[in-house]
Amino acid sequence: MGFREDVRKVKALADENRLAIMLALQHGEKCGCVLLEELNITQPTLSHHMKILCDSGLVASRKEGKWMHYSLSPEGISSYREMISGYVRCDCECEEDESDTCCCNTTG
Amino acid sequence: MGFREDVRKVKALADENRLAIMLALQHGEKCGCVLLEELNITQPTLSHHMKILCDSGLVASRKEGKWMHYSLSPEGISSYREMISGYVRCDCECEEDESDTCCCNTTG
DNA sequence: CACATATATTTACGGTTGTCAATGTGTAAA
DNA sequence: TTTACACATTGACAACCGTAAATATATGTG
Numbered sequence: 065m066g067f068r069e070d071v072r073k074v075k076a077l078a079d080e081n082r083l084a085i086m087l088a089l090q091h092g093e094k095c096g097c098v099l100l101e102e103l104n105i106t107q108p109t110l111s112h113h114m115k116i117l118c119d120s121g122l123v124a125s126r127k128e129g130k131w132m133h134y135s136l137s138p139e140g141i142s143s144y145r146e147m148i149s150g151y152v153r154c155d156c157e158c159e160e161d162e163s164d165t166c167c168c169n170t171t172g
Numbered sequence: 173m174g175f176r177e178d179v180r181k182v183k184a185l186a187d188e189n190r191l192a193i194m195l196a197l198q199h200g201e202k203c204g205c206v207l208l209e210e211l212n213i214t215q216p217t218l219s220h221h222m223k224i225l226c227d228s229g230l231v232a233s234r235k236e237g238k239w240m241h242y243s244l245s246p247e248g249i250s251s252y253r254e255m256i257s258g259y260v261r262c263d264c265e266c267e268e269d270e271s272d273t274c275c276c277n278t279t280g
Numbered sequence: 281c282a283c284a285t286a287t288a289t290t291t292a293c294g295g296t297t298g299t300c301a302a303t304g305t306g307t308a309a310a
Numbered sequence: 311t312t313t314a315c316a317c318a319t320t321g322a323c324a325a326c327c328g329t330a331a332a333t334a335t336a337t338g339t340g
Contacts, residue, residue, distance in 0.1 A: 067192075122260070130308065145256070152249055153244075154244045205285090215330095217329055220289095239287085
């Protein structure tokens, strides 16, 4: 919702390993030990990254016995894409009127 | 194209000021001095952020006299959104077959 | 030419962040 | 209960990153 929250969400994806985790989860739920085999990192590092991804809402977790199952959250995915669309967008149909707030326009 | 490049592009947006710059440019081209008034940062810091945004392809620059005009790049915007879509996505129609690569499935 | 303005670069500093070793917690099996 | 396994937490360290002062470059003005 807020700007600070948006910054946190963008940063949640701004890491090599976390991007790789997003790819690894695209085909379904996986538990931590499997992710650990696929990524060349230690277990505490994986735990660290999963916490960030879960906090961002992109990933959901489910505990089953001693295993943690991680999966992409459809709501989080949707929310993230909407958030990004708010920043990465050209308002091409917007009038040029506002551009004359620039100090160095030669059109005036 | 490559994974490393994707990481760089995601990181290009993972900053409070750079997100604010993306918003500031949504309604058209602006020169550096105007951005400088809108953001509470110094001129070297702005120059630093603009370089990162331009390198990522999201922002285009145009020199006119002593002024630098910055604007959102439609191609960069489009490319960025496609790139993000590759990572932030649920393959919901995908079969669950691949999930049995997990060491701790109880369905088998 | 000297001077002012807009921007880029260099340099240094402080805070953040990714990483792993060590340890703690919880769960299941022997 | 003891042992083994999966995961979380803590602490420490190194690398990265945002920041601004100082300086450099480029353009325009007198």
